[in-house]
Amino acid sequence: MRIIDIREVTKPIASPIRNAYIDFSKMTASLVAVVTDQTRDGRPVIGYGFNSNGRYGQGGLIRERFRDRILQADPDSLLNEDGSNLDAHRIWAAMMQNEKPGGHGERSVAVGTIDMAVWDAIAKIADQPLFRLLAQRQGVEADPRVFVYAAGGYYYPGKDDGALRREMRSYLDRGYNVVKMKIGGAPLEEDQRRIEAVLDEIGTEAQLAVDANGRFDLETAIAYAKMLRGYPLFWYEEIGDPLDYQLQAAMAEFYPGPMATGENLFSHQDARNLLRYGGMRPNRDWLQFDCALSYGLVEYLRTLEVLDQLGWSRRRCIPHGGHQMSLNIAAGLGLGGNESYPDLFQPYGGFPDGVEVQDGHITMPELPGIGFEGKSDLISVMRELAA
Incomplete structure (x- = not known):
């Protein structure tokens, strides 16, 4: 072999x-x-x-x-x-x-x-499906039902609040109950208006997460935190530079709600430093390490060992990236869920054909490997490379 x-x-x-x-x-x-x-x-x-x-x-x-x-x-x-x-x-x-x-x-x-x-x-x-192989190797029961949220809400030329509302409504119509939008690319007052438009649209049908993509310095992060804490958000994501652990730790004083970060940390050592020095709170915050950006699953297993050592549950992990690899890891190793891009970054994002979101969750199909063969638009591109 x-x-x-x-x-x-x-x-x-x-x-x-x-x-x-x-x-x-x-x-x-x-x-x-x-x-x-x-x-x-x-x-x-x-x-x-x-x-x-x-x-x-x-x-x-x-x-x-x-x-x-x-x-x-x-x-x-x-x-x-x-x-x-x-x-x-x-x-x-x-x-x-x-x-x-x-x-x-x-x-x-x-x-x-x-x-x-x-x-x-x-x-x-x-x-075997990868999620079942991983569960078997860890001696745990695989749960094929995985929480997923819809990531979107990007800035787009000519996109007004009405278009943003329609986008978020489309995610609810497809079965999601958590949606995410971008902030930090416009003045605070404009972002506040956008947030309120989305919250008005989704009402009690879903929760909203916001993502600053590491943009803010401490002063701006605090200003946004004071505005955001008035809303029932799912999380406030990647507030400042991913390696500025002091800024992240300081935000716990100004933002009592859940925070999320980690997608731009690329090793178990980085993850350990975040948990040691970033002020992350294991009872409410979320970790977004993405195996595809951080040396793969071999390294992700080391990261999970760090979580265990520092008293964190792997259920607090909801990886970035929206790909089927992290879906398999979530199902096989008991993570808290996975990001999803319903409309973006195709054909790489999304699920195998026929998989539907129900009450914010999908059920993993029984496909060997990661399951790429079940996604017709993606496997056709992959087979072109392999031919």
């Missing part, structure tokens, strides 16, 4: 939307295929992966560093103890040979993209 090729292509996921920090007009993503010598049901076993939105494609790093380290390794060194399957931890170690500690930047995205494809292949070789 061996990996015979790793292929990458950089694809555009451009859109005229923007948040408080970036616009997505030139956004790209890497799509990876890990080709094995195995077959199941007459098809070659190929694992697929891609990086989450908000970080650009990682083709250079994948092709110049990490791909060849796997392909040049002794194939037997990448297998589990009995040689019955690939070993994601050993493959991860091969990728990270000759890498200095620290520097958790773009390389964490490249490794996370390949890692996703490796786990997809492993679960397919085992002929």
Whole structure:
């Protein structure tokens, strides 16, 4: 059993939307295929992966560093103890040979993209949905029912409050009961008007989360906190720079409601520092670490160990990214749920065909691997790469 090729292509996921920090007009993503010598049901076993939105494609790093380290390794060194399957931890170690500690930047995205494809292949070789394989390995019961919320509310040319209200109404009509919108890309008074428009639209049918995408300095963060604490929000997300733990800790004094952050932290060491120094409150705050941006599931398991050591429940984790990999992790490892992009970043966002949101939850289909084969628009792009 061996990996015979790793292929990458950089694809555009451009859109005229923007948040408080970036616009997505030139956004790209890497799509990876890990080709094995195995077959199941007459098809070659190929694992697929891609990086989450908000970080650009990682083709250079994948092709110049990490791909060849796997392909040049002794194939037997990448297998589990009995040689019955690939070993994601050993493959991860091969990728990270000759890498200095620290520097958790773009390389964490490249490794996370390949890692996703490796786990997809492993679960397919085992002929299991990934969420069931993960639960089995952890000795826990998999729960195929996963909470999801609808992320949107971006700034868009010509988008007025009426369009924002219609967008949020469309999410409720599709079964969501938590929706999210962007703030920080307009003056506070304008954002307050936008928030009130959404709250008026959703009423008691749903809760609203707001996301500043790390835009605020302390003074602005406090000003927004004083405004936001008058509303029953689901959370106030990524208030300041992701590494400014002092700012995050200070916000607990000004904002009593739930806060969320972590999507732009790329290692278990970063996660540990956030929990040590960021003032996060385990009884109400949320953690948004995204495996596709942070060295993959192998590293995410280390992050969950950090949570255990510091007294946090993994139910406080609702990952960023809106992809099926995190859905499988949520179902298999008992996380609190997952982000969802009902209309954006297609074909990478969303669920397999036929999966519907009911009362803010989806039920995982019984598809081998991550389940990409169940999403027709996505698997067609993936198979083009693998062909």
